[in-house]
Amino acid sequence: MSIKLDVIDRAIIQATQSGLPLTQRPYHTVAEKIDIPPEVVMQRMQAMLDNGVIRRIGAVPNHYSLGWNANGMTVWDVVDEHIDTLGQQVGALEFVSHCYRRPRIIPNWPYNLFAMVHGRNRDEVEVKTVQIAELLAPHCRAHATLYSTKILKKTGLRI
Amino acid sequence: MxxxxxxxxxxxxxxxxxxxxxxxxxxxxxxxxxxxxxxxxxxxxxxxxQKVLTRFGPMFQIERMGGAFSLAAMQVSEDDYERVTETVNALTEVAHNYRREHQFNMWFVLATETPAGIVQAISRIEVETGYPVFNMPKEKEFFVGARFAA
Structure with a gap:
């Protein structure tokens, strides 16, 4: 299901994708910038929140600045017939922030389950990774943890 | 400080x-x-x-607007890494890019307004960098909920 956006929605997205203005009336500031009445800006943004075009309006922290220094993308080669059940269970672990099924690319990449695990250091990530390994144990053939060592870019969506 | x-x-x-x-x-x-x-x-x-926050504002879900996200990876040789990073980052379709410790050492997220945009961005990166791009679009989302306690 895809939501149809018109020129007003697109103007609002373009005016806010790099950030919401830090002014007392931020939606009015957006409205002035794109020359649309503030009531319309607020009504459209509320509608986009309601239909999921906007996931949320809020702060995106730099997890390194907050002391979350170890960021491990754990990847797993899980038997196809069990991946959907097991993926749900891995995604439900409180320390997993993102969890997806993705295609294998044989022979270069055998892994089909991705779970992001964060910790203050790598030991913390490894303790958590062991819990995932135990959960997947009988149906997992291989796994790896890819630690991030540098953010090369983090701008988010631009349309 | x-x-x-x-x-x-x-x-x-x-x-x-x-x-x-x-x-x-x-x-x-x-x-x-x-x-x-x-x-x-x-x-x-x-x-x-102070860069404690990378952004403050609305988080858009491009898939809800008919667009697409994908995760893609490359194996880039060390002496070429800087050049390839510049080339990849120059595309507005590249929303995030991370260096990771692995043979696949560059991982980026593409966000495009149409599903075809992903394919186009990938072929542009392959042509401009000379490296193959491994496209790994999500087939199923089990959970998304990154929260970081300060």
Whole structure:
């Protein structure tokens, strides 16, 4: 299901994708910038929140600045017939922030389950990774943890 | 050197949730941190300047607008890494890019307005860098909910 956006929605997205203005009336500031009445800006943004075009309006922290220094993308080669059940269970672990099924690319990449695990250091990530390994144990053939060592870019969506 | 205080931490934790859509949203949120509207705005500006926050504003789900996201990876040789990073980052379709310790050492997220945009961006990167790009679009989302306690 895809939501149809018109020129007003697109103007609002373009005016806010790099950030919401830090002014007392931020939606009015957006409205002035794109020359649309503030009531319309607020009504459209509320509608986009309601239909999921906007996931949320809020702060995106730099997890390194907050002391979350170890960021491990754990990847797993899980038997196809069990991946959907097991993926749900891995995604439900409180320390997993993102969890997806993705295609294998044989022979270069055998892994089909991705779970992001964060910790203050790598030991913390490894303790958590062991819990995932135990959960997947009988149906997992291989796994790896890819630690991030540098953010090369983090701008988010631009349309 | 500037250091985060308890109020900053409360703001970071409290504002990962949701700013309301109304005339004075910062005034409403400021109440929960027991500070003034202007102080909240000043603290948010500072957290962005200090790069504790990478962004403050709406998070868009491009898939809901008919667009697409994908995760892609490359194996880039070390002496070429800087050049390839510049080339990849120059595409507006590249939303995030991370260096990771692995044979696949560059991982980026593409966000495009149409599903065809992913394919186009990937072939452009392959042509401009000379490296193959391994496209790994999500087939199923089990969970997304990154929250980082300050």
């Amino acid at each position: 500037w250091q985060m205080d308890e109020t900053d931490k409360a703001i970071i934790n409290g504002l990962q949730g949701g700013l309301p859509v109304c005339e004075r949203p910062y005034q409403i949120m400021a109440l929960q941190f027991a500070i003034s509207e202007n102080e909240l705005i000043a603290r948010l500006e500072n957290l962005l300047t």
